[in-house]
Amino acid sequence: MATEVSRPTSRRAPRQQIGLIEWLRKNLFSTWYNAIITIVLLYIVVQAVTSFVSWMVTAPGWPAAFTNIKLLLTWTYPVDQLWRPQAAMALVLLLLGLSAGVWGGTVRMVAFGAAAISVGIGFAAFTFPDLPDQTSLPGWLFMFLCAGLLVGSDQLARRLGKRLRWPLIIAWLLSYPAVILILRGGLGLPIVETKLWGGLLLTLLLAISGIVLSFPLGVLLALGRRSSLPVIRVFCVLYIELIRGVPLVTVLFMGALLLPLFIPGGESIDALVRAIVAVTLFSAAYLAENVRGGLQSIPKGQIEAARALGLNVFQTTLLITLPQALRAVVPVLVGQFIALFKDTSLVVIIGLVDLLGAAQNIVGQPQWLGTPGGVWRETFLVIAAIYWVFSFTMSRISKRIEDQIARSRH
């Protein structure tokens, strides 16, 4: 339109100002039943919080968790080798920091979140007891260094820019075997038997192994389930539904009992490997269903266009459908990782000592027998807090990625 339109004199929208009384009336006492709910809930909340706080202040069992922090974190991993879990963690954080510099966005948020948590743990670690014969860094120093490492490598990668991208992807792929090598030994490092591993170390290792190792298998199963070849499809459907129909403990139980029978000389396979195999086989079925959801969300036109351009089936899958499908299911995969992280606590049932197992052992230590009521409440509360911080942080990250994907669609 060419005609000049006189702009209306602009005026600010009236500001909505709500006083305290108004807010209370609107949010807590809007109707008679809301008023009743508010009062009753307020009474319960005040009661619960005050009794919980007063219990926390007077609870006698806190030393149980804090003097045994080493057992909770690494269980019986040799004290003179503790630098190795630290080195493994530093390696992963270094890669995370570098990735933050290269990719930015959510990855940077994750890295800075990890740095903030490291600083927090660093301060808390001042209260941890020193270990005899310790060749590793003290906990507080290590955590502060971790935070520095994250921020520093982020800055470094920003300078170096995009040319780090491919080396980093390769480094991430190699990081899993590297971490295992550092922890277990070999190539000159003394071997640390896996039966000595435990605590949070084992919990994280099982969850990460479950996701990392089940990833290729899960993707293959998802593709197989959508295949047009009936033999492959039926096999994949049977596998997925069979595993999803039974509880994880059954699969762990099978791993512990049947795996040694299936493979000649299998009695020598150690318990950790059996658990990892079971967790991987279990997780793959769920991962396959998640990836299938992503594959289904891709419009058919994408595949038709790729075929019309002359790409064959493999090229279409690898270059067109899978990348889009995987990007779409990242939040769901984080969700699956959280579930797996919590579910790995079931390995206590087959006799491994993860974070929960370590806590149960500490509760049973003879020196706490005299404590009235036992020390289980304090110890379990501490490990619940550890589990909670990890799961909650990851669920926030997943939410954030989800929002980002949703925004990029519009």
Added chain:
Amino acid sequence: MAVGSPSVPPGKINIPFYRDTRIIAIIVQVVFAILVIAVVWFLYSNMINGLRQANLLPTFSFLSVPAGFPISESVIEYDPSMTYGRAFVVGILNTVRVAVIGIILATLLGLILGIARLSDNWLLRNVALVYVEIVRNVPLLLQLIFWFSLTRLFPRIQESIDVGGLMFLHNRGITLAWPQASNAFGAWMLWVYAGIVIGIVFYVVRRIQFVRRDRPGVALPYALLIALAVALLGFLVTYLTTGVWPVSLSVPVLQRFNFEGGVTVTNSFAALLIGLVIYTAVFIGEIVRSGILAVSKGQREAARALGLTPGQTMRLVILPQALRVIIPPLTSQYLNLTKNSSLAIAIAYPDLFYVANTINNQTGQAVPVILMLMASYLSVSLLTSLFMNWYNRRIQLVER
């Protein structure tokens, strides 16, 4: 095929067999099948060889051998002189018991949570949020062990914690007041049957009326109400005529060493049930919440504009549409609860997994036990999903 020659008749083109997708498909499948069979055969023969050396060839004959171990609680009659087969059935029934009660309670609590999360009351909304965020980020097994340890802190039975005279907490479990049939129960049941018949007749008549007039309407709630009213009337009439209430509350009374009356559940069962319900309710609550949010605002506004009351809007417009979103994920939560009940082994509740584990330890028959275990879980899962899928199809039809 060149661009300039579109008229090459199909079938005339000579495709080498290794480029013919139909033949490739067959070859790939045959190779895949051979590979799978080879791997399975390899694993199977290793297993059989190993077991033969250990003189433990898989057999189901142990099922008819006396089990010889006690099971702390059972729905059906059981003692150690009964067979392993019987023990296994006891395990299945114990799993079904905790799963059914757990599913009902978790659904109720989840519904409350889901609605509370959407409440306009700030405090209620946030208390629900805190509950959700705490419970879902802590492993279920840890929660179960926590509840179990808590129930063991309860005092000896003689010093039970009395909750309103109807519930008693003690270190052997929880004793609850429970309804008990009296000798007038039979007379009352006649009224109940009459109520059901009248309700069905009313329902059928109303449906026919709706169809004749070609108008939508609800009949089921009123039919249920009528049946309930008849049953309640019968309850009163039976009392007035016989002088005895047909159902009375059996209140537990503390004797020297035990409670008389009421029902007592073991602390394993109580801890398992509490843990499963509290954990699963969180997920159900989130499903209910997202289901209600998924119904677009326009639907509610349109319903209100058409003159429907808020209650009618909820019942006739929001809920039917929300249910369609809610049912499929709800099914998988029900299955999760059932599968999660296998964690009972950590707190000594004799469920399916616990019993199967004991049988395996005693007989060494790992393979048959695992097969039976998996078959049982799979059939429970299958039955639940069949039922839920049937229900899902039913409510899907309401849409059209």
